[in-house]
Amino acid sequence: MAPTYAGWVQTQADVIVVGAGPGGASAAYYLAKEGFSVIALEKSFFPREKVCGDGLTPRAVRELEIIGLPTPREDGWIPNWGLRMVGGGHRLEFPWHEQDSFPHYGLSLPRHSFDHKLARHARSAGADVREGWFVTGAIRDERSGRITGVTARQTDAEGRKTGDEVTYRAPLVIAADGVSARIALGQGIERKKNRPIGVAVRGYYKTERHAEEWMEGHLEIWDGERGKSKLLPGYGWIFPLGDGTANVGLGTLSPKGTPPKLDHRALMETWIKHSTDDWGFTAEGQVGKIQGAAIPMAFNRQPHYVPGMMLVGDSGGMVNPFNGEGIAYAMQAARHASEAMVQWREATTDKAKEQALEGYARTLKDELGGYYSLGRVFASLIAHPSVMKLCTRYGLPRPTIMRFTHKLLADVYEPRGGDWADRLLSTLTKVAPSA
Numbered sequence: 001m002a003p004t005y006a007g008w009v010q011t012q013a014d015v016i017v018v019g020a021g022p023g024g025a026s027a028a029y030y031l032a033k034e035g036f037s038v039i040a041l042e043k044s045f046f047p048r049e050k051v052c053g054d055g056l057t058p059r060a061v062r063e064l065e066i067i068g069l070p071t072p073r074e075d076g077w078i079p080n081w082g083l084r085m086v087g088g089g090h091r092l093e094f095p096w097h098e099q100d101s102f103p104h105y106g107l108s109l110p111r112h113s114f115d116h117k118l119a120r121h122a123r124s125a126g127a128d129v130r131e132g133w134f135v136t137g138a139i140r141d142e143r144s145g146r147i148t149g150v151t152a153r154q155t156d157a158e159g160r161k162t163g164d165e166v167t168y169r170a171p172l173v174i175a176a177d178g179v180s181a182r183i184a185l186g187q188g189i190e191r192k193k194n195r196p197i198g199v200a201v202r203g204y205y206k207t208e209r210h211a212e213e214w215m216e217g218h219l220e221i222w223d224g225e226r227g228k229s230k231l232l233p234g235y236g237w238i239f240p241l242g243d244g245t246a247n248v249g250l251g252t253l254s255p256k257g258t259p260p261k262l263d264h265r266a267l268m269e270t271w272i273k274h275s276t277d278d279w280g281f282t283a284e285g286q287v288g289k290i291q292g293a294a295i296p297m298a299f300n301r302q303p304h305y306v307p308g309m310m311l312v313g314d315s316g317g318m319v320n321p322f323n324g325e326g327i328a329y330a331m332q333a334a335r336h337a338s339e340a341m342v343q344w345r346e347a348t349t350d351k352a353k354e355q356a357l358e359g360y361a362r363t364l365k366d367e368l369g370g371y372y373s374l375g376r377v378f379a380s381l382i383a384h385p386s387v388m389k390l391c392t393r394y395g396l397p398r399p400t401i402m403r404f405t406h407k408l409l410a411d412v413y414e415p416r417g418g419d420w421a422d423r424l425l426s427t428l429t430k431v432a433p434s435a
């Protein structure tokens with residue numbers, strides 16, 4: 001419940017955050033920790049489901065370490081020590097590397113629990129996270145052209161809007177409302193059509209191998225029986241959750257922003273039937289529904305800052321086009337949003353204040369722009385199943401190629417120093433244009 005005084009709801013803050021998924025909750029945490037007053041408006045009530053693979057690479061674990069969220073096993077966090085890749089007739093395990101900048105393990109936790117923990121963490125830092133508030137749009141001041149707040153309505157447990165529209169005001173709004181990007185769209189910030197977009201579905205299946213500490217990725221998706229049917233431009237995953245089930249999913253990638261017209265649920269059923277027999281998944285062992293969503297990649301919505309408003313996470317299309325991972329990047333962006341806000345507070349002129357906020361978008365481009373440009377090339381290549389087939393058949397068994405590829409796909413290379421693969425990746429991402 002929102003704090004009230006004799007029926008009056010607090011609607012002013014230093015920052016209004018829209019959405020309390022990983023991006024919004026992290027932003028709320030960092031900003032509250034820095035002493036800003038923060039109201040985060042979340043349309044749903046925790047704990048709630050979010051369609052996701054529930055998998056975290058070492059890059060995401062690093063963000064969890066930075067934000068200080070404990071990840072003990074007894075709370076359901078299951079470690080993984082690397083990625084098993086299946087494709088081209090191979091089944092090979094690639095452990096996460098020992099590195100200076102990243103932990104050498106990943107984690108899994110259903111989003112139902114993950115997002116709830118992160119929202120509680122934000123509250124523990126002093127953020128006012130309000131559940132059951134649907135933000136209907138941003139408010140722009142006609143005179144200055146700045147975003148100065150949002151309008152929102154309360155929702156009930158079924159998601160129905162109740163009550164009148166309430167105006168929330170703040171010098172900064174953070175739009176972390178996910179792939180729907182309603183707030184950005186309302187301000188005319190459209191999706192870039194030349195960026196890759198994924199569509200993925202996932203379900204939970206019972207399996208005796210639920211406690212296995214490896215992520216499994218399938219680089220080939222067959223339209224029917226393995227090796228005897230058509231190869232499709234997609235990838236599959238199996239992430240054991242340690243609770244009797246695994247998160248099983250499948251995604252396809254479209255390099256030019258138009259999702260392919262495929263029946264992903266039917267495709268997943270076919271894939272599970274023909275290519276995952278060693279996991280013992282059955283229709284009877286399916287827990288809950290198969291659900292899907294779009295995955296916005298490679299900064300497909302920009303600018304990430306307009307006067308008075310920052311886009312964080314999926315609303316700014318921040319998912320990694322190499323692997324479909326988005327949680328780490330939403331959290332990273334939230335961290336930089338808070339840093340920019342601290343500089344805004346310290347700046348003494350209007351111009352310097354605005355430059356501080358604009359610095360947020362620049363930092364994202366500096367850190368991720370080159371890598372995402374490489375990812376766009378990768379997405380165009382693997383859109384051709386024949387290329388993927390050649391890569392998996394001849395690349396997977398070659399340790400030198402795979403050392404490089406593993407670091408590239410998981411985005412866990414050392415930005416400075418490291419081995420030859422780190423140095424090569426670091427150079428490539430620097431010379432690739434950041435767009």
Ligand SMILES: Cc1cc2nc3c(=O)[nH]c(=O)nc-3n(C[C@H](O)[C@H](O)[C@H](O)COP(=O)(O)OP(=O)(O)OC[C@H]3O[C@@H](n4cnc5c(N)ncnc54)[C@H](O)[C@@H]3O)c2cc1C
Pocket residue numbers: 018019020021022023024041042043044050051052053054055056060133134135136176177178179180182200201202249291292293294295312313314315319324325326327328330
């Ligand atoms: C099938 C699938 C599998 C995936 N697997 C992985 C994976 O294994 N690992 C990984 O790292 N990433 C994965 N991703 C991507 C990942 O889910 C997202 O990148 C991540 O959730 C982005 O976080 P976010 O905070 O930006 O947005 P979200 O997590 O979508 O959070 C947005 C929040 O805003 C709220 N909201 C939306 N609109 C409003 C509104 N108008 N008013 C108030 N609140 C609002 C929503 O309820 C939600 O809580 C997957 C995605 C899909 C679709």
